[in-house]
Amino acid sequence: MRAASTRTLFLFLPLALLTPLAAPAQQSSSAYGPLPVFEFHSGFWINLHHMLYYEAKLRESPPTAPQKGNPVPQVKLKSMKDAATPLSAAERIAWDNSVAFYAANYANKDLLFNNELMLLKNQLADFEDCDELSGAQKKTCDAGLAPRLTQALDAAAPIYRTHLWADQDRANRRWVAGVAPLVEEQGVGISQRLADIYQTKWPKEKIRVDVSAYANPSGAYTTIDPLRVTISSTDDRNQGDEAFEVLFHEASHGIAEPVQSAIIRECRQRDKVIPRDLWHALIFYTTGEVISPLMTAPGNARQENEDAVKPNSNRPPPSRRETYTPYAVREGLYQRGWKDYLQLLSRFWQPYLDNKSTFDDAIARMVSAL
Numbered sequence: 001m002r003a004a005s006t007r008t009l010f011l012f013l014p015l016a017l018l019t020p021l022a023a024p025a026q027q028s029s030s031a032y033g034p035l036p037v038f039e040f041h042s043g044f045w046i047n048l049h050h051m052l053y054y055e056a057k058l059r060e061s062p063p064t065a066p067q068k069g070n071p072v073p074q075v076k077l078k079s080m081k082d083a084a085t086p087l088s089a090a091e092r093i094a095w096d097n098s099v100a101f102y103a104a105n106y107a108n109k110d111l112l113f114n115n116e117l118m119l120l121k122n123q124l125a126d127f128e129d130c131d132e133l134s135g136a137q138k139k140t141c142d143a144g145l146a147p148r149l150t151q152a153l154d155a156a157a158p159i160y161r162t163h164l165w166a167d168q169d170r171a172n173r174r175w176v177a178g179v180a181p182l183v184e185e186q187g188v189g190i191s192q193r194l195a196d197i198y199q200t201k202w203p204k205e206k207i208r209v210d211v212s213a214y215a216n217p218s219g220a221y222t223t224i225d226p227l228r229v230t231i232s233s234t235d236d237r238n239q240g241d242e243a244f245e246v247l248f249h250e251a252s253h254g255i256a257e258p259v260q261s262a263i264i265r266e267c268r269q270r271d272k273v274i275p276r277d278l279w280h281a282l283i284f285y286t287t288g289e290v291i292s293p294l295m296t297a298p299g300n301a302r303q304e305n306e307d308a309v310k311p312n313s314n315r316p317p318p319s320r321r322e323t324y325t326p327y328a329v330r331e332g333l334y335q336r337g338w339k340d341y342l343q344l345l346s347r348f349w350q351p352y353l354d355n356k357s358t359f360d361d362a363i364a365r366m367v368s369a370l
C-alpha cells in the first residue's frame with residue numbers, strides 16, 4: 001500500500017525530519033520524531049565507536065586477505081584516510097592511536113554477542129549529547145568508561161567531528177527520512193500484525209534505533225534488555241524500500257521469543273536436536289511475507305482487496321512479487337544453507353500466516369518434519 005498519495009504526502013516530511021525536534025528538555029538533539037513504533041537516533045559517540053571498530057577490523061584483516069570466521073565488513077564506507085579534507089600529521093597520529101586501541105581491545109570481539117561491547121554501545125548511545133565523555137567539562141557527561149577507553153574516544157572525537165561526522169550524520173538523517181513515510185503510514189499496523197503472529201505484545205515504548213554509518217558485517221544488529229536496534233545507513237542491503245523490512249526484521253528479534261521457545265519445546269518432546277537458525281529463518285520469512293504486499297506497485301495491494309470481493313473480475317491476478325523481493329531471497333540466505341528451512345516454512349508456517357492453521361500446530365508440524 002505504498003500508494004502514490006502516500007509518497008506525495010510525505011514529500012514534505014523529509015525536510016521536517018532533518019531538523020531535530022524542538023522538544024522537552026530531555027529530548028536528545030540526535031532523536032527524530034514524532035514517528036510511531038521506532039525512535040531514531042543519529043548519535044555522535046555511537047557512530048564514532050562503530051567507525052573505530054570498523055577501521056580496527058579493516059586493519060586486522062584488510063579486504064585483500066579475508067579470514068574465515070572473521071569476515072571483513074562488506075560495506076563501501078569511507079574510512080578516515082578517504083576524508084574529503086586531509087588530516088594534519090598530529091590528527092593522523094591521534095586517530096591511528098585510537099584505532100590501535102580498538103584493534104587491541106575490541107576488533108576480535110563481536111558487537112552483537114560480546115557483553116562488554118553491548119553495554120558500551122548502549123552507554124555511548126545514552127551520552128550522545130555530550131561533547132566529551134570524561135566529565136571534565138560537564139559532570140553529567142562522565143560516562144564512567146575505563147580511562148584508556150575514554151581517552152581513545154575523546155582523542156578521536158575532534159578528528160571525527162572535523163573530517164567525517166558531518167557526512168555520516170547526513171547519511172543517517174537521509175536514511176531516516178527515506179524510511180519515515182512507510183513507518184508513519186504502516187508502522188503501527190505491521191507491528192501489531194507481527195506481535196499477533198508471534199503471539200506476544202509489541203513493546204509499549206518506542207524501540208530505539210541507532211542509525212550509524214557502520215553497524216556490523218550484517219548491516220544491522222539488535223540487542224535486548226533494553227531492546228535496541230543498530231542499523232547501518234550506508235549498507236547497500238538497507239537501502240530503499242528494503243530499509244523498512246530490515247527495521248522490522250531487527251525489531252522482531254526482540255519479540256519473537258515465543259517462537260524460539262515453542263521450537264525448543266517441540267524438539268524436546270520429540271527428542272530432536274534443536275535446529276540452529278530455524279527461528280531466525282522464520283522471522284526473516286515472516287517479515288518478508290508481511291511486508292511484501294505493501295511494497296508492490298502502487299494500487300496493487302488495494303486492487304487485490306477489490307478483486308477479492310469481485311470474483312468475476314476479468315482482471316488478471318496481480319503479481320505480488322512484481323517489485324519486491326524479500327531480504328532473505330534477495331540476499332540468498334535460503335540458498336546458503338536454509339533451503340530446507342524455506343521448504344518447512346512454506347509448507348507449515350505459511351498456512352498459519354494465512355489463518356489456515358494455529359501457531360502451535362504450525363510449529364509442531366515444522367518440528368515433526370525436521
Ligand SMILES: [Zn+2]
Nearest residue numbers: 249250253280
Ligand atoms: Zn536477524
